[in-house]
Amino acid sequence: MDAIGIERGADEPRLLELPRPEPAPGEALVETLRVGVDGTDHEVIAGNHGSPPDGEDHLVLGHEAVGVVETAPGTDLEAGDVVVPTVRRPPGDDPNDYFERGEADMAPPGATLERGIDGAHGFMSEYFTSPEEYLVAVPPDLASLGFLVEPMSVSEKALELAAAARSSFEWRPETALVLGNGALGLLTVAVLVDDADEVYCLGRRDRPDPTIDVIERLGATYVDSRETPVSAVPEVHEPADLVYEATGHARHAFESIEALAPGGVAALLGVPDPWTFEVDGGRLHEELVLNNKALVGSVNSGVRHFEAAVDRLRELPRWFPESFVTEVTPHRSFGPAFRRGPTNIKSVVEFARYEER
């Protein structure tokens, strides 16, 4: 079967010919429909993050997948079920405590593999297998958008952690500030506009720009970080009860503290490289304490976040995902899906079209 992977030492993905996988007992064989591309894929391709499975010289890419069950004997799944796979898998044969209690998303880097990213093959192949417990059912009407479940689930988890951090007192994110107008940022804006009175989304793009159009059509306000840095948002606009950082820009983790309203929380999702810079640590520390502010880091997501993401995607206006998916390329001519440019928001590699069985 065809697969898209990156070979050790290479700097661009290529089409691989691999044997079709055989499902083990308790596993499903899944025919892949679509797989999204995100910043982590680019980090993996650039060699900055992740690695092939031990002893192998290539990594099949892809962790934002949707597919259709082909066979799944001895499981509750049936042929034709539309499913989305979670990303983390236990290293070695025995699941550790994190996996045993269904909290693989809380495992530290050494206690997990990540399919398509670190130590385990991903889903960019015509077929993949997965244990039933790592597959989440998706209604057929979401089959073509199921590749958005994984990124949306990452937001669901971060928002869950943020809300939990404020659960000992009355808190509602009336004002939210999303840092980053990439795919994750836009998905999160679409979620937050439902509940918040005011949502701001910060980026560094010039008009006309498709992401700014999406932000404004969602009813949110675009903030150009070149004119209004994060720390100036309270003065120019208003302080935020919730900051959602999806830029990976390390200064944003610290500037978020200044952007928060009293009792606010910043969810951090970016994964920056080491970078030493000056901060007024005394003032930031004082701000955190005197205004009861919080920072929560969040990575990955678990089954319940995938399930919440499915519900959330069903509620989104239909125009939104359509405006958002700017590139769908057949898997044999996947090249454009890995190009980055100002008009590209979300790229998808298509392996098959969904057909009801």
Next chain:
Amino acid sequence: MDAIGIERGADEPRLLELPRPEPAPGEALVETLRVGVDGTDHEVIAGNHGSPPDGEDHLVLGHEAVGVVETAPGTDLEAGDVVVPTVRRPPGDDPNDYFERGEADMAPPGATLERGIDGAHGFMSEYFTSPEEYLVAVPPDLASLGFLVEPMSVSEKALELAAAARSSFEWRPETALVLGNGALGLLTVAVLVDDADEVYCLGRRDRPDPTIDVIERLGATYVDSRETPVSAVPEVHEPADLVYEATGHARHAFESIEALAPGGVAALLGVPDPWTFEVDGGRLHEELVLNNKALVGSVNSGVRHFEAAVDRLRELPRWFPESFVTEVTPHRSFGPAFRRGPTNIKSVVEFARYEER
């Protein structure tokens, strides 16, 4: 009546002669038993923090008080009840939303006064008045230690916020690291040794030292920060599920991130001055994200935290508060209570002795 206060511009407290206050409807008149002295009092005396009430030239000190109700007509309190007052009061006549929902501890600095600290007289006087809703009942057997309820409540709130921040997944602070071996640090060590398998308490004092003795008698491990900085604790000892910062040293807010175990949380309580320094912000940001770590700032405490603190104080071994209160001075010779030195852990000004009525 006698009171201990600080006059605008002065740099040491003095004995004041003030009229005995008259309780308004819904208020109690309380005869003061004891009032503790803490770092905030020293900040107020030094002129770094807080101020007298508007239009007045002095501030009565004291926010860690315990007293006995003298009269409280029209309330559920009775003469002879032992009570501890909370610290925050609404600015102006109308309580704002924070006060109305019983969350004054979550109010930002502009939305609250603090008795004995900022804009409202404290409790270092022979009598004080307070609305009933800001008085918490204390069992008579805790009358002599009731001044510890306020600092303990500050810990209760911080620990509540920290646990809330980890409530969306399975979390137990098996290993805890308390930064600071002042009164607040020691009270928190005494709380944490109950549940945690291992508690470390960091300070910078040479042996022999009474706080190190207390730490070790509680079953915790003393860490000398001059030998083992916060960021080295995971390597020298072990990473901490919970860090409790009570030093006010701004670098600790950032080094805490490195001291945490995956899924850990640092509760920050110190209030440092502005101080600019370098951090590896990229690495700290990445650490927060990839290991799902959190930081929560916490200030002050509410009625439910005072109530929890009362319960907690009753459970502590009797030797602990005794080892801990190193100075009890009658109010007319209060001088020694405001001196700081290596053998002093907690000073108390005594206005009256508790006698059952």
